[in-house]
Amino acid sequence: MATDGPVVQVRGEAYREVPPELARFAVTATARDRDREATLTRLAERAAAVRVLLDGSGPTVARRETGDLRVRPETRRSGERVVAWHGSVTTTVTVTDFTALGELMLRLADQDQVEVAGPWWELRPDSPAHREARHAAIGDALLRAREYAEALGARVTALIELADAGPADRPMFARAAFAGGGAGGGAPELELDPQPQTVQAAVQARFTISAPVLD
Structure with missing residues (x-):
């Protein structure tokens, strides 16, 4: 020009x-058993328990997306004989109310064979x-x-x-991992500091x- x-x-x-305006974290339910049907049944039950907790969180959860379903056999090193089945399903949760975030993550982590990872802080x-x-x-x-x-x-x-x-x-993100074991009792309090x-x-x-x- x-x-x-x-x-x-x-x-x-x-x-x-x-x-930040959003926080995301991942909830993974797992199951393992020698029988494939038993593994799938336990996985479905644990995933359903996660859904019940998320359903009861009210407006705290702005969005949730279930994905990364995995079911795989565990075989012996020498051959294809299946000795166990592993299953996992991950749900990504988006939260806008940070005041209830720590409590929700710990309640989920308190479930049997459930792992919680995150949060990841974001802007819209x-x-x-x-x-x-x-x-x-x-x-x-x-x-x-x-x-x-x-x-x-x-x-x-x-x-x-x-x-x-x-x-x-x-x-920006901060990552923490919580493995649930179904220990029972009230979950401890956890305060999270949102990252700018x-x-x-x-x-x-x-x-x-x-x-x-x-x-």
């Missing part, structure tokens, strides 16, 4: 740390924090252009080009400036 007069090119950046894909960071990056680019122009005794006159140049945001999320944005911008004063 042809332009009249001098041009300044700058990079604008913004970096923010904001509280449409979080206002992303928009605010992009706006701040544009403001930073304009400020830098004006500073360069001022140093030359000039002023910014027009925007020629603006392009996004920021890296993708990376969710890093939001970054960067732009490349080109501006025309008035004639510099170089005297």
